[in-house]
Amino acid sequence: MSAAATLEQGLSHALARIGLPAPTDLARLSGGANMESWLFKAGSETCVLRRSPGGSQLVGGRSIDYRAEADLIRAACAAGVMAPDVLVELEEGDGIGSGFVMRALPGVPDPSIILGFENGAELIADIGREMAATHRADVSQLTALPVMETRDALRAMRERYMNYGGDRPILSLALRWLEANVPPAVPPRLVHGDFRMGNLLVGTEGDMKGRLTGVLDWELAHLGDPHEDLAYGCMTVWRFSRPDRGAFGVGSIEDLARAYEAAGGEKFDPVRFHFWLVYRTFWWALGCLQMGNTWRSGLDRSLERVVVAHRTSEQELDLLRLLEEDAPAAERKRPLPPSPEPLIAGMGEPNGAEVLTAISEWLNSDIKPLVSGRDKFVLAVARNALGIVSREIEQRPVATDAALAADLLEGRADISTPGMLARLRRMALDKLSADMPKYPALKLARQEWEGN
Template sequence: MTRAGVAAPVTNPRRLSGGANLESWLFDCGDEAFVLRRAPSEEWLASRPIDMAEEAAIVRHAHAGGVPAPEVVAELRPDDGIGRGFVMRCLPGTADPEVTLSSPPSLGEELAVAMARIHALDPAALPFLRVLKPADGVEALHQQFLDAGGDRPIIALGLAWLRANLPPEAQPKVVHGDLRIGNVMSHEGRLSGVLDWELTHLGDGHEDLAYGCMTVWRFGRLDKLGFGLTDIDTLARAYEGAGGEPFDPVRFRFWLIYRTVWWALGTLGMGKTWRSGVDRQIERVVVGRRTSEQELDLLRLLEGDAPEAERARPLAPAPAAPEPGDGEPTAIEMLTAVSEWLASTVKERLSGRERWELAVTQNALGIVRRQLAGRPATSDMALTQDILAGRVTLATPGLLADLRRRALDTLSADMPKYPALAQARGLWE
């Protein structure tokens, strides 16, 4: 790999298990390890707000600006014959959320410092970055919602709230856009790198602060609201102490709700990506059923605005589970048998990315089993339109209880191990 300054052959290439969009390949060259970040296809690149060369420029700018970002050492050329992408020197440590979240709380403060450095980067050096204004962003989400069917009431509730609570525009800063546990590397309890810059844009720094605090990115650390590592006050103080702007809880809540709606729609879009043939990985259809996670989280974020009487209203009982039969094996039982066979026979033969894909496949089988056992309909166009028009709100008698019941039952079928589900059951049922 002579463009990296090393005249040595590439050895031991292996695909890393993470990366919902771009591919990451770890390989050795001489005595060093490198990572190739590669686009899966030209069709997929066409839908991105920035191309691979621009992402490489962002990473270089961040690295030069004191952010713990990887060092870009080479970019792919057409004559390489392996697509679009770039090569980075491998950072020490791991991006495994379980490892990162076992780090001391001080790692959360290190993340806040890195965030402040990102927001201090000179936007003029990245003239291709788009600016995200709150009003424009909300209307784009609304259009995305309509394109996805526009029929899910809880997402409509979030959109109605966002439209009614737009914050003033902030001085545009460089925003990472995907700064969360899973996209950072830790080594021996310290922050070693910030990864995955494909969503970088200009906007409000509070968007980065809020995004990593979403429930989904805390991987079960429900009591540690600050990136799953600390509390939000400590995170905000560390951010301000490193030169970040003063923390504004109102703007923070706006972006927390905005990004929850954004990811709910992002998961819905995964199914469209799979159907189009642009990316036929099984992960796409499984992530496409994680929308119910975000609906539950969104309702938790919004329910405090409901009158006390509505928050205290009891829920309807959950539907009873079907009883197993005595005749021929049902479709549910056959799917269970397939999943058990995969676990007992195939799993031990796989490693790395393939083993991870097997886990995703078993998750897909489980989703189908539970849907066959009974999953409520997610579409309610009439209620959705009433919410968007303001005819129905959280003050409407019975609405919150109805949406809570729907959220619990849908998520129980889709992702029953989602940590916030058990907590919500304890609070609502």
């Protein structure tokens, strides 16, 4: 039996338990680093299946298993959060892995559409309201939810960082700062853990155009500091095309704070917020590095893992912009050292970078018209990968320095050391220019640091 037939049969078995007919129009959705998502019809219902095909209840960086996530989503709905209704959980006898089926909500998660709407004040108010509702949800009966203790989490992240090489100077600088600036503990509340653009649904028509319609992807939920959620959606990477808008790419951080407090959220603390902004940016940098190690291990040999690993340099640039205010004024004004001399193409046979460019151009002209759906997405990832390697050959950026990283991590050097900030700025600019030259914050950093 084909994989598609197996999925349809197992899903039919699960749906029958709640009186729904067999699925039709099954379509794989893009996105989802840790599991698959499928959109389908079941009679008059439009549904979404989230599953781990291999059957593991815990995959990737999940905090909770699928059954606990389903229970949590039900609790969030009971608290008034615009989360999807969970209809049925998969069972072993269904034969299609672990997961659950939800009723689909209206709206789109696409930031390129959402950030084009002109009702930022209303959307920020919606986001603040849903976040406040999340943080006051009663989850006392959900014993599977982990409790996050910040210093324990930092110790675990230090261990992960060292396992990944411990040789990225900007990450060492950030980790040292985090360990020195842990805020006092607060009574733990429900934290969504992934509350950001991409996991929020926004309406596209009628009265709900530009308004929040759903909060998705609760797999990283835990008990902890509510300011973690406030900060996560404000990370530069999740502002997408609008890094100039500090909150979710929609409005200002002040707008978000006012909306959150007005909806019953706790008083906004800018110092605590800044800590969590640095923390989650560092956390996501480690997540990107982990993608590469997942590929190396053979656990997942998808091309997407390899490319996402190169997004570490986005977080390094963002971390440096978050931390540079600690440097003396003279260091912030110091000119940057020059970049390495780029590779010069000769007049003989094309070099490796030119060969990769030729392959990318062929994929775009000859193969792209032949593919659709997810294959078109994977093709774009492949072309992105070729571009990364081509630019790396030409530009020869320096990303690692084990000795410098150790000095920064152990405090033998810091951001006030003469010339250090300029050196790290150059490192961040060059690496990101090779990895992800279209990252919107790169242009802002060049303007700030080079005057370009």
